[in-house]
Amino acid sequence: MYALSVKDISVTxxxxxxxxxVSFAVPEGSITGIIGPNGAGKSTLIKSILQLLPxxxxxxxxxxxPIKSQKKIIGYVPQRSEVDWDFPTNALDVVLMGRYNxxxxxxxxxxxxxxxxxxxxxxxxxxxxATRQISQLSGGQQQRVFLARAMAQDAKVYxxxxxFAGVDASTEKAIIQLMKEWKAEGKTVLVVHHDLQTVNDYxxxxxxxxxxxxxxxxxxxxxxxxNLEQAYGGKIAFLQKAPATVKEST
Amino acid sequence: MDAFSSFFxxxxxxxxxxGSLLLGFASGVIGSFVLLKRQSLISDAMAHAALPGVxxxxxxxxxKSVPFLLAGAAVTSLIATQSIQxxxxxxxxxxxxxxxxxxxxxxxxxxxLLTYIQQNSSGNQAxxxxxxxxxxxxxxxxxxxxxAIGALVLIILTALFFKEFKISIxxxxxxxxxxxxxxxxxxxxxxxxxxxxxxxxxxVGVVLIAALLITPPISARYWTDRLGWxxxxxxIFGAIAGVSGAVLSTAFNNLPTGPVIVLSASLIFFISxxxxxxxxxxxxxxxxx
Numbered sequence: 118m119y120a121l122s123v124k125d126i127s128v129t130x131x132x133x134x135x136x137x138x139v140s141f142a143v144p145e146g147s148i149t150g151i152i153g154p155n156g157a158g159k160s161t162l163i164k165s166i167l168q169l170l171p172x173x174x175x176x177x178x179x180x181x182x183p184i185k186s187q188k189k190i191i192g193y194v195p196q197r198s199e200v201d202w203d204f205p206t207n208a209l210d211v212v213l214m215g216r217y218n219x220x221x222x223x224x225x226x227x228x229x230x231x232x233x234x235x236x237x238x239x240x241x242x243x244x245x246x247a248t249r250q251i252s253q254l255s256g257g258q259q260q261r262v263f264l265a266r267a268m269a270q271d272a273k274v275y276x277x278x279x280x281f282a283g284v285d286a287s288t289e290k291a292i293i294q295l296m297k298e299w300k301a302e303g304k305t306v307l308v309v310h311h312d313l314q315t316v317n318d319y320x321x322x323x324x325x326x327x328x329x330x331x332x333x334x335x336x337x338x339x340x341x342x343x344n345l346e347q348a349y350g351g352k353i354a355f356l357q358k359a360p361a362t363v364k365e366s367t
Numbered sequence: 368m369d370a371f372s373s374f375f376x377x378x379x380x381x382x383x384x385x386g387s388l389l390l391g392f393a394s395g396v397i398g399s400f401v402l403l404k405r406q407s408l409i410s411d412a413m414a415h416a417a418l419p420g421v422x423x424x425x426x427x428x429x430x431k432s433v434p435f436l437l438a439g440a441a442v443t444s445l446i447a448t449q450s451i452q453x454x455x456x457x458x459x460x461x462x463x464x465x466x467x468x469x470x471x472x473x474x475x476x477x478x479x480l481l482t483y484i485q486q487n488s489s490g491n492q493a494x495x496x497x498x499x500x501x502x503x504x505x506x507x508x509x510x511x512x513x514x515a516i517g518a519l520v521l522i523i524l525t526a527l528f529f530k531e532f533k534i535s536i537x538x539x540x541x542x543x544x545x546x547x548x549x550x551x552x553x554x555x556x557x558x559x560x561x562x563x564x565x566x567x568x569x570x571v572g573v574v575l576i577a578a579l580l581i582t583p584p585i586s587a588r589y590w591t592d593r594l595g596w597x598x599x600x601x602x603i604f605g606a607i608a609g610v611s612g613a614v615l616s617t618a619f620n621n622l623p624t625g626p627v628i629v630l631s632a633s634l635i636f637f638i639s640x641x642x643x644x645x646x647x648x649x650x651x652x653x654x655x656x
Contacts, residue, residue: 167544188546250592
């Protein structure tokens with residue numbers, strides 16, 4: 118059973134092709150890393166899958182139904198830099214936002230929802246910060262709040278956009294642990310990622326992307342020097358170093 | 368204090384008070400969301416663009432039926448907003464410049480039309496110039512009722528959409544990602560802004576009504592880190608400014624209402640800037656010391 122199948126997505130940005138004919142299908146209960154050089158369209162791909170950007174063509178199905186009808190089982194962790202952290206709200210409020218499409222229009226969050234949101238904060242080790250204004254949290258703590266919000270959604274398919282960017286080591290560990298828990302619960306996770314060193318440890322599937330897909334499949338078969346060279350083009354110096362360490366760790 | 372006593376004996380008093388209070392409250396509440404969405408200047412363009420709408424309706428139909436005039440105001444306000452969006456989307460002109468262009472074009476057109484009306488209409492043509500700076504004293508009972516009831520409806524609508532506005536302003540990508548109709552919520556907010564501008568221009572005037580949308584929320588932000596409290600406080604600040612402006616301008620003849628409202632809102636702002644319990648300069652100084 119495929120949790121997500123993407124067919125022929127193309128996106129133009131300022132009249133230039135940002136993504137060309139991207140197709141892949143993700144099996145249920147896997148953790149997929151979306152890897153590629155800067156400007157390869159990794160975030161654009163996630164956003165166009167989630168219909169946050171207009172696409173030129175293509176269609177997306179979640180559990181074999183159009184994604185539009187499946188939004189309640191989709192969790193999303195956007196890039197931390199995309200929101201205004203000076204917004205007058207606290208950590209618990211942000212987590213509660215994960216429940217908004219369950220709470221329904223015009224209604225306020227009831228006790229059950231609040232308790233659930235608090236449990237999610239606790240799971241990411243943030244229970245003591247529930248009433249803290251969000252601008253007074255560190256980068257790692259802000260990312261944890263976003264994770265708790267995603268958890269609060271209780272989704273089946275999760276999309277994470279560079280969750281490791283600018284976080285401390287313990288938060289990175291917490292994110293990994295959470296991803297593995299999700300996987301164990303049969304959930305499917307897609308992660309935009311750029312640190313090649315950790316790819317083998319974090320993901321069981323990899324999508325190598327540079328405007329169009331270079332390779333997709335299980336990490337062992339796809340994450341090879343040949344494929345990386347194809348995806349990253351001329352940046353050889355950086356390239357040769359990264360897969361070398363990958364080989365050591367396998 | 369003759370002026371005061373004659374004011375308080377006025378039959379319209381209760382309605383003027385209710386109207387200015389509710390209008391101020393509605394502006395503060397709606398303005399909070401506008402401020403957080405970083406669209407304060409667009410609301411100023413909407414307000415200025417209301418003037419030609421009022422004049423065009425008057426020239427076309429030669430009536431001074433307030434609801435008609437305000438409908439015209441709403442139409443030109445929306446055209447102005449749409450024009451700003453179009454300019455930003457279709458050219459290299461940035462938002463601030465686009466707003467500047469639209470404010471001056473629409474307001475200029477409004478002034479030209481107003482002058483034309485004053486020179487060509489017979490007799491006292493309805494005092495349309497009070498739409499520029501606002502004149503609470505010239506309002507008749509039905510005008511004030513329209514303001515009061517309209518503002519009350521807008522406050523209720525904003526309260527209903529509180530949660531939806533919050534998420535679609537704080538994190539629109541996430542909101543869209545989980546399937547909320549963010550574009551629709553943005554449209555509702557836009558409608559609320561146009562509505563509050565339109566019902567408020569008779570009292571506050573097109574030039575300064577944006578200040579009633581901007582200043583109370585900024586002041587409120589100095590006192591709280593919670594959106595709920597911010598909107599309520601902004602409402603209260605707006606109400607205080609509205610009532611004091613209406614009372615003072617009515618009591619002292621010929622004092623235009625808009626400027627008095629803005630001055631009292633500004634006073635609240637300066638107090639908040641220094642004394643505000645969350646972001647005030649004094650508390651910040653103490654924390655850094």
